[in-house]
Amino acid sequence: MATAPVAPVVLIVEDDPALRTLLMRLLREEGFQPLSAAHGAEMARMLETNAVDLILLDIMLPGSNGFDLCRSIRRESDVPIVMLSARDDETDRLIGLELGADDYIGKPFSKKELIARIRAILRRTQNGVQTAQPRGHQQMTFAGWTLDPGRRELLSPDGAFVDLSGAEFDLLLAFLSSPQRVIGRERLLEMSRARFSDASDRSIDVLVSRLRRKLAVTGQAEALLRTVRGVGYIFTAAVERR
Amino acid sequence: MKPLRLWPQRLVGQVTLVLMLAVALEFIGSSILFENSRIYPNRDNQIRRAAEQLVTAEALLDVSPPDIRPSHAEEMSSHGVSLHWSALPPLINHDRATEQQMRERFQDAEPTLRGRDLRFNADIDRSLPRDTHLKVALKLRDGTWVTLKTKIRAASWAVLLSSAGSAFILGLGVIAAAALVLRNLSRPLRALAEAADKIGQGQGAQVRIAESGAGDLKLVAKAFNAMQDRIAGLLKTRTEALAAVSHDLRTPLARLRLRAGFVQDTAAREALENDVDEMAAMLNSLLAYLGGQEDPEPPRRIDLAALAMTIVDDAADAERPATFAGLEHVPVMARHLSLKRAINNLVENALHYGGNAALTLSREDRTIVLAVEDNGPGIPDDQLAQVLQPFHRLDDARARNTAGLGLGLTIVQQILQREGGSLVLKNRAQGGLRVELRLPAL
Numbered sequence: 145m146a147t148a149p150v151a152p153v154v155l156i157v158e159d160d161p162a163l164r165t166l167l168m169r170l171l172r173e174e175g176f177q178p179l180s181a182a183h184g185a186e187m188a189r190m191l192e193t194n195a196v197d198l199i200l201l202d203i204m205l206p207g208s209n210g211f212d213l214c215r216s217i218r219r220e221s222d223v224p225i226v227m228l229s230a231r232d233d234e235t236d237r238l239i240g241l242e243l244g245a246d247d248y249i250g251k252p253f254s255k256k257e258l259i260a261r262i263r264a265i266l267r268r269t270q271n272g273v274q275t276a277q278p279r280g281h282q283q284m285t286f287a288g289w290t291l292d293p294g295r296r297e298l299l300s301p302d303g304a305f306v307d308l309s310g311a312e313f314d315l316l317l318a319f320l321s322s323p324q325r326v327i328g329r330e331r332l333l334e335m336s337r338a339r340f341s342d343a344s345d346r347s348i349d350v351l352v353s354r355l356r357r358k359l360a361v362t363g364q365a366e367a368l369l370r371t372v373r374g375v376g377y378i379f380t381a382a383v384e385r386r
Numbered sequence: 387m388k389p390l391r392l393w394p395q396r397l398v399g400q401v402t403l404v405l406m407l408a409v410a411l412e413f414i415g416s417s418i419l420f421e422n423s424r425i426y427p428n429r430d431n432q433i434r435r436a437a438e439q440l441v442t443a444e445a446l447l448d449v450s451p452p453d454i455r456p457s458h459a460e461e462m463s464s465h466g467v468s469l470h471w472s473a474l475p476p477l478i479n480h481d482r483a484t485e486q487q488m489r490e491r492f493q494d495a496e497p498t499l500r501g502r503d504l505r506f507n508a509d510i511d512r513s514l515p516r517d518t519h520l521k522v523a524l525k526l527r528d529g530t531w532v533t534l535k536t537k538i539r540a541a542s543w544a545v546l547l548s549s550a551g552s553a554f555i556l557g558l559g560v561i562a563a564a565a566l567v568l569r570n571l572s573r574p575l576r577a578l579a580e581a582a583d584k585i586g587q588g589q590g591a592q593v594r595i596a597e598s599g600a601g602d603l604k605l606v607a608k609a610f611n612a613m614q615d616r617i618a619g620l621l622k623t624r625t626e627a628l629a630a631v632s633h634d635l636r637t638p639l640a641r642l643r644l645r646a647g648f649v650q651d652t653a654a655r656e657a658l659e660n661d662v663d664e665m666a667a668m669l670n671s672l673l674a675y676l677g678g679q680e681d682p683e684p685p686r687r688i689d690l691a692a693l694a695m696t697i698v699d700d701a702a703d704a705e706r707p708a709t710f711a712g713l714e715h716v717p718v719m720a721r722h723l724s725l726k727r728a729i730n731n732l733v734e735n736a737l738h739y740g741g742n743a744a745l746t747l748s749r750e751d752r753t754i755v756l757a758v759e760d761n762g763p764g765i766p767d768d769q770l771a772q773v774l775q776p777f778h779r780l781d782d783a784r785a786r787n788t789a790g791l792g793l794g795l796t797i798v799q800q801i802l803q804r805e806g807g808s809l810v811l812k813n814r815a816q817g818g819l820r821v822e823l824r825l826p827a828l
Contacts, residue, residue: 251636
């Protein structure tokens with residue numbers, strides 16, 4: 145055990161004692177070093193005395209709610225935050241993500257799902273992939289389209305919201321972070337895996353063709369995402385950040 | 387300052403006032419009629435005058451020489467009363483009740499006639515207005531006779547007319563009163579009936595009725611509206627309680643799911659996890675149904691094609707037979723998450739009951755149609771409307787292995803109604819079900 149690499153420290157902020165205990169046990173079994181707090185004040189004490197790698201934050205807490213805590217943490221640190229919520233509500237998810245949470249899991253979640261998400265986020269932050277994706281509300285525009293990474297929204301040139309799956313969004317974001325440069329399939333796969341551990345089976349080519357179909361509004365799609373035979377793809381439009 | 391109110395506020399007051407007005411009208415009308423009837427002399431007057439005339443004629447004829455008596459009698463005749471003189475008795479006395487009555491009246495009017503030889507013959511006209519044809523013969527002192535013939539007009543026609551008239555006026559008055567009262571009564575009552583009929587049929591919207599009409603009806607309307615408020619309040623409390631319980635159930639469910647992860651037996655663990663998934667899905671659909679009314683998400687411009695593609699692609703990734711064809715970019719105004727839930731429900735239904743889901747996006751004039759078709763058994767035609775009812779499930783074998791509460795289509799319909807669209811279910815001629823999600827085009 146002593147030979148194992150330093151176990152990531154995960155702080156669980158959850159008011160339900162039984163669930164807290166379960167999460168502790170589960171994370172310990174999966175090789176994490178769990179800490180727990182029942183409310184905001186306890187969380188603040190924990191953060192002062194421990195170096196925490198990730199926070200699991202319940203939205204419904206007595207006293208100050210998870211959103212407030214998330215905001216106050218973000219003012220001081222970039223520690224990854226995964227929000228837990230009993231409300232399977234997309235509005236909550238959006239608020240959480242806008243406040244700087246890294247992910248959002250609705251209750252009830254399975255052990256597998258939770259561990260996969262935690263691992264994906266830790267891998268993303270430790271690999272430094274995060275640096276390629278600007279945090280916050282910096283909007284990107286290309287060929288009339290607008291992409292908002294904070295709200296995870298893509299708007300077509302006529303202002304319509306275009307629904308993208310998580311993998312499609314991440315893939316588009318990857319293209320936009322390296323516009324007008326050839327990106328290899330391997331690199332794209334790696335990037336989408338960083339976020340979605342279950343993306344391994346999904347062929348990048350399928351994702352690209354789906355993305356092309358959704359971007360096919362003005363007939364420029366083929367040109368936007370061009371295949372570079374044998375290598376990968378190139379995003380041809382210029383990207384502006386605002 | 388309240389204006390002086392002559393019109394009573396209560397129903398009883400209104401009815402009373404109207405009836406009083408009717409009675410007053412009747413009274414006035416009858417009085418006018420009776421006043422008119424007095425223009426014609428009444429029976430007693432006519433008899434008195436005839437008696438008077440008879441006595442005068444007797445006095446005159448008594449002192450006249452016999453040869454000029456007939457012409458004198460003739461001269462004394464007046465309109466309606468004729469006098470004759472004769473040497474022989476002109477008539478035989480009848481002594482019926484009518485004649486006796488006449489004799490008394492004559493003798494009352496002219497007491498000098500008492501004890502005289504008076505002969506009466508009174509015939510009552512059988513036809514209306516029942517006048518009396520009266521002949522009276524009086525024996526003069528010299529044994530000759532003077533005869534008076536007249537027609538005593540029955541006042542009965544006036545009585546008849548006035549009673550008919552007053553009945554008519556009373557009838558009119560009462561009808562007018564009834565019309566007034568009913569007009570006042572029926573409008574709010576009909577509104578009340580219509581409102582009561584509408585309650586619970588719409589989307590839970592309250593049916594307000596105007597608090598107008600008579601005071602009592604105003605009270606009824608007020609009570610009706612208040613009752614609705616209370617019902618709405620009760621429903622809201624229940625709904626909130628149900629929603630709160632559904633939310634709260636998620637935490638123990640989360641514990642259960644995590645605990646399932648520690649179960650060593652793989653089969654048991656999977657069964658447990660499936661159960662938890664099913665319960666979570668039920669809670670989700672229940673919350674979607676309950677919260678459908680007040681979704682805070684604002685409608686926005688959405689690419690319906692991209693939304694359908696995402697859902698179909700997700701299903702395809704799970705190796706389920708879902709396909710998408712048709713228009714590739716169709717903007718609609720809708721709430722993104724609601725619409726996604728609606729399409730998801732339809733695709734899930736098609737995959738579950740029909741085995742496949744074929745989505746086609748097309749435009750029919752001003753309507754965008756997203757059709758979800760399957761090759762399953764369809765729905766019996768008589769049940770097509772019922773499947774939209776909340777908690778309704780087709781009660782054949784298929785329903786038994788179905789997760790969920792029977793809210794799927796209800797939620798879809800709720801969502802579409804809110805977006806100004808509609809849901810259409812049809813059985814396809816070649817078998818299978820076709821569900822159309824229809825939204826107004828932009």
